[in-house]
Amino acid sequence: MDAHFWPLYGLRITTPRLELRLPDLESLSELAAVAADGVHDEDRMPFSIPWTDASPEERGRATFQHLLGTVAAWTARDWTLSLAVSCDGTVVGRQDLGAVDFAVTGEAHTGSWLGQAHQGRGIGTEMRAAALHLAFEGLGARYLTSSAMTDNSRSLRVSEKLGYRPDGLATVSVRGAARTQVRLRLDRAGWEAHRTVPVELHGLQPSLALFGM
Template identity: 35%
Template sequence: MSHVEPLEDIFAPFALRISCGPLRMRFVRDVDVPEIAAAIHEHGIYSPDQPMPFMRRWAEAGHDLAVNTLQYYYDAFASWSPESWILLLHVSMDGRFVGIQHLEAIQDFRQTRAAETGSWLLRHEQGQGIGTLMRQAVLAFAFDELGAQVLESGGMVGNQASLAVSRKLGYVPNGYRRYVHADGVGWRDVEMYRLAPGDLVRAPYSVEVTGAAAFRASIGLPDAR
């Protein structure tokens, strides 16, 4: 039998590991989907009396949630290229799953050195500083390991928790974007923020990364930063 390469050697993002104190992040795999869907069903992501934080109510999809989630992650795997990529990170805190953090290239990252972050956190894990720590970890990774020069984030107008994290971490306001709802009816405004490398308010823990060189190669960056 010929040598079988580990999946991490075939697709470099699977080998990426980011840690920051008690927090661990790694690329999402399809086998994570049952756990993710079950956690959303059990705990939810947002309260019905809070402003809707997304453009569509994907977390309320019932039985279709797992299928939709699986298709979304497979699409991210299949469309990966140096010109267009989205790093979807499974986040755990002290060993328990808490949410998803993502980092997405803005156009061709090799030229723009710009990316956008987004995340969601299980409802019962909110308000404990976890969302702040996971954002600090991925921002440090983007600046220190990928050479990012601009990182953006946005939150729905009214989503004060998300916007407060951006302000706390050193972002500056960068206008508004208007988006049509996923069902094509109505619109919402998103408040945008922009962060430069020297303005990041870093975590109280060091950020440790393994697999960074292979990840850089997967997005067309030279190993020497």
């Protein structure tokens, strides 16, 4: 895709197994298909917004619309970079990095999901590490935040391995019931102390103004 008017299409983040990039329409269709196939067991809900409580077709369509919406709504003050994650050439999930007033606060947040067929292989840790490298090394972030339900042990383990520390609890309404989230925070020192995944950034410079840099 021509990245002249939207240089984020030229941004790539690579690790030993993964490539993260803003998907073109073909890759976005592949990502939507991964969401349609399922990202968690039906008897649990790891998200505060239960977007997966839908048919496979609706999940795929929601993924397609959400990602295009992040591009359309982007401003230098309020942005969400929603990247398709490919492992050995196959799209396996999505990794988000977002912020409001990042140029002032230096703080951003992460979110992600991974297709069920690709879980249990360490991909979730590797793709989050890629997003952290972009934030701290590429954009000069001061802090990264995340959150997970108290029973989402996989997500909490990823955060712990990468150096996040608990930052309080929050009560949210999910499926009409009260659920408890763990808030998590990572500073630059914690990130540097827990770096184990080699990450490379490609094509970031032309996009810096879009991040408010």
